[in-house]
Amino acid sequence: MTMKVVAAIDLGTSNSCCGYVLETFNPPYEPICCCPGIVSDVYEKTPTALLVRRGTLEAVSFGADAITAWQNDNNSGEPPEFHIFRRFKMALYTAEPGADTVVQAEDGYSMEVGSVIRKSLKLFKESLIAKVNRENANYITDADAQIRWYVTVPAIWPETARAKMQTWAHEAGLLRAELTLEPEAAAISNLKRSSVEDQIRRNDLRKFMLVDVGGGTVDISGIQIQKMDPLQVSNLYARRGAAYGGEQVDAKFRQMLTEVIKHAGFSRMTQQVAYELSAVMDHFAACKARYGNQRVDLNRLLDALYDERYKSTQYDREAEIRSGLSNYNRSHSTNLLFRSNFLHFNDNEMQHFFQDTVDGVCSAIRAALDEHDVSMIVVTGGLSRSRFLAAAVKEQFEPVTSRNRRMRGIIESGQPSIDIARGSVIFGIDKILGNETIQSRILSRGYGVMCIDGYRPLVKMSDSVGVGETRDSYGQPATPEQTSCLIPFYTHGADPYNRDEQRQIGNLELAIRPGIDTAVGYRIYFGDTTLRMEAMGNGSNNRTDKNPKTQPVISLRSMCHEIKYLEYIIYRT
Structure with missing residues (x-):
């Protein structure tokens, strides 16, 4: 069945929205932004609030509608019917790997955060389908086949948090949903605005910084523009940011x-x-x-x-x-x-009230500028509407006072609240049209496997990896009788062999053919949103086969209790 809709859900810490484009994917296109229920006039989004019924825990509503229903419930004079969950997204950022993470409703009732997020994403899905079909006469008849979903996450989230979010999206019915990084999506959105595009072409700007200040985090992405038509960019440095918002x-x-x-x-x-x-x-x-x-x-x-x-x-x-x-x-x-x-x-x-947050945001920007010169800073995100933040950024980093003499200026996004959803949709459409907008990224951490003879780094921290790039690795079974092999998969810091900086994030499980000459091989694919591994080799000891037989995607057994098996682990930086 034909793909008819590209949609992106920006489930924010404080406010949320969804963007979509219908079947005509050829440029020019402008994503339509929508939310379940009423949209805030100030933020162009709806509050991140999930209302569930007491006892059954059935999801009732999301956003401003949920808050209104909760207010009416509290003012009714009757025993309360509902719990409301708010500001639950950041629980993933602060959670310990492998720990059961719960969030509290406003009245103190606890629920597993994955359940809250699944229910929220499902309501977004139902709301979008209802809106599209209401306005386009049953346009969507098979959502699984006709909608390509994207879900946004902060760049500074750890691998385990991103893996959980994608798994929960799938469980919420967003089949084949992919993740987009919030600062990258916001950068794409701004580069697709005529005012920013004109300034870039006029001044031949090639490097800029995107600062996304939302409800819970400041995310910073350094962007190197390679082409404007079609848009192709790469990362200047690994993910940066902090918990300020x-x-x-x-x-x-x-x-x-x-x-x-x-x-x-x-x-x-x-x-x-x-x-x-x-x-x-x-x-x-x-x-x-x-x-x-x-x-x-x-x-x-x-x-x-x-x-x-x-x-x-x-x-x-x-x-x-x-x-x-x-x-x-x-x-x-x-x-x-x-x-x-x-x-x-x-x-x-x-x-x-703003001072600590403003200081934290400016400190993060300064650290990024110390690593790379840029020609322009683009500030976006819901909190960028505050003139206290905007004034501080301009005062500290505009060309007159900045140590960075090459900088041409600071741009405030025209639609900061919806940049992430809008850019994610544009990113998805470009993929359908055959254009990989993000060409390469800089890894914020390295990756490797733990073998019998010790730790083996596969990619290093700060390595530049291209979309579709692969790395191969081989090993020998410990005994000839082995029929399976469990390989611990790790991330590491600047020194791959520093045990204190190694963190296990999963187990690679391989089925192997018994025999003394069997080589255990696996190939890592660096995709646009996932790190995917495949078993390879034909069971012989030929370790130089340039066209190895690729077996089905192998499982990464998660360290996280609520995810039993994963086919991939999110690595985006």
Whole structure:
């Protein structure tokens, strides 16, 4: 059946969206962006929020619709019907390899993160199919055959996290889904905008840096432009970034609330007042994209904290909050105000909440610039809408003040919130048309296998690998009677033989033919999104066969408890 849709899901830490293009894949094409439910006017996306029914754990809705339903549930006066999960994506980044990873709903209920992500991706799939068929008269009749799916992940995620995400996408019904790296997708999106393309052609720019600042991470990709038509690029350096984003700004605001509200046990009561606290944080999140004097309503949160016991006394709630603010202002050189149950602040205070994140982002950019000169910096991602971040990047890195005299300027993306989904769709369409947009990448870690005689590096950290490039390796069974061989697969750091920097990420399982002359061989394929291994050789000791017989794709047995077998392991850098 004909491929009719290319779609990409950008499941973000704070906000999410989906992009797609229908059957006509020949340029020019412009991906359509959509979300389950209502889309935010500020971020052009929907909040990352999954609503599930208590007891059955059936997925009910996603995004702004989920938040509205949860609010109505809490205001109904009846026993609650739902759990809501928010900001769950970063649990994969911080999880220990092989550990069972759970995330908590706003009310404290725990669920395995893979289940939350699978349910979310499935709702995205159902929403996209319903939208396309509603607008195009049952256009999609066989989603498995007619849709090519892409799911985005941060570049700084470890291999195990990326492997989990792709496996969960498949289990959610996104068959043959591939991964795209978020900064690379954002770079492709911007290079396909006429304003950026014109500047590149006019100034003959060849090297630039893409800085993607989202909800949970800053991802940095250095791009070398090889051709503009068709677009072909390669990496300048290995993946870079750090855990700085909008969530860190929110965490600092929440920390302020904890210090200011002196009600006994507030920090331990956050689950009991989850709805009220979530409403305050959503209000603050909207403030991050605005300027000038602002205020956040604390009335319902304070009502929930200061219960009926205080209403019968002469207790002065407002006086206590003001006292707490006074102490905070002295400690942090801020001027936060509390009047009529509203917390008031201006740009200076907002910059205080942003400062740690801004410093972290600029530090990551500086480290990347120290490694490679670039002609231009493109800043994108939801948090790039903040003028505090934009002003800091311009102040520190524009040509006038930058040590990098070759830099021509800094560009802010025109559509930072949807760049990742848009670029992923364009990347997928180019593949269908036979153009590999990403020609090569720089590995952030090396890869190797553990053999009887010790560790054997196959590729080194900082190696440049091309799409479709292969590496071959051979070995001899330990005994002639062996019929199978389990080869531990590792990543390593700058020194391949430093045990402290080696990390096992899977096991390569080979079926071999008994015999003293049998050679155990395997070939590694460096694809655009996966590292794939195949058994090879014809069972003889001929180790120089230039056209070895390729057997079916072998399994990599995962170290992760929830994934029993993998056919490939994600390596993208």
